[in-house]
Amino acid sequence: DAGVTQSPTHLIKTRGQQVTLRCSPKSGHDTVSWYQQALGQGPQFIFQYYEEEERQRGNFPDRFSGHQFPNYSSELNVNALLLGDSALYLCASSPAGGPWDEQFFGPGTRLTVL
Amino acid sequence: KQEVTQIPAALSVPEGENLVLNCSFTDSAIYNLQWFRQDPGKGLTSLLLIQSSQREQTSGRLNASLDKSSGRSTLYIAASQPGDSATYLCAVPPHGSGNTGKLIFGQGTTLQVKP
Numbered sequence: 001d002a003g004v005t006q007s008p009t010h011l012i013k014t015r016g017q018q019v020t021l022r023c024s025p026k027s028g029h030d031t032v033s034w035y036q037q038a039l040g041q042g043p044q045f046i047f048q049y050y051e052e053e054e055r056q057r058g059n060f061p062d063r064f065s066g067h068q069f070p071n072y073s074s075e076l077n078v079n080a081l082l083l084g085d086s087a088l089y090l091c092a093s094s095p096a097g098g099p100w101d102e103q104f105f106g107p108g109t110r111l112t113v114l
Numbered sequence: 115k116q117e118v119t120q121i122p123a124a125l126s127v128p129e130g131e132n133l134v135l136n137c138s139f140t141d142s143a144i145y146n147l148q149w150f151r152q153d154p155g156k157g158l159t160s161l162l163l164i165q166s167s168q169r170e171q172t173s174g175r176l177n178a179s180l181d182k183s184s185g186r187s188t189l190y191i192a193a194s195q196p197g198d199s200a201t202y203l204c205a206v207p208p209h210g211s212g213n214t215g216k217l218i219f220g221q222g223t224t225l226q227v228k229p
Binding site: 004006031033035040041042043044045048050055056058088090092094098099100101102103104105106107108110 | 118145146148150155156157158159160163165203205207209214215216217218219220221222
């Protein structure tokens with residue numbers, strides 16, 4: 001049973017560029033959440049997708065956008081990259097995304113903005 | 115607004131020692147609390163999930179307790195091993211309408227177990 005997968009593993013971009021990160025949820029899960037983790041900090045919630053719609057959003061600017069596909073996989077897009085966007089981006093999946101559900105995380109994508 | 119705190123930020127112990135990691139949260143109205151392990155530069159591995167109606171959960175050498183009234187959870191690690199060295203994070207989904215399981219994390223406790 002494959003767990004949550006993310007691609008790519010590492011990414012280096014320059015300021016002003018755009019980036020797309022990808023996530024496939026754990027088998028049987030239909031809800032995907034994205035988190036940003038700066039070095040030495042706990043993860044911060046970006047947004048959650050369920051039934052191909054953004055269901056909840058954290059305190060992140062509109063430069064951060066996402067998408068969920070019919071197979072429940074998801075993309076995180078970040079436009080006009082800033083140095084401060086350098087972080088580990090984590091994807092989590094759960095069944096139906098309710099607050100009672102255990103959440104499972106992927107290995108993350110390390111984004112470096114130069 | 116829910117806030118989660120983990121103290122200490124770092125801990126170093128000799129191998130074989132039993133240890134306790136602490137997690138505090140400001141709003142006792144929680145659905146559950148989840149403990150994670152994170153190795154350097156890696157993703158999060160779920161260790162234990164305690165529902166709000168439960169007092170503790172056990173998995174192998176790990177035992178997590180939950181006291182909602184005092185806003186605290188502890189993760190007990192028995193007979194620590196060098197392989198337990200990692201950062202341990204706790205997280206709660208805040209209560210309120212529209213909540214969909216968004217997690218609020220503490221900053222983590224980085225554990226080093228010395229051989």
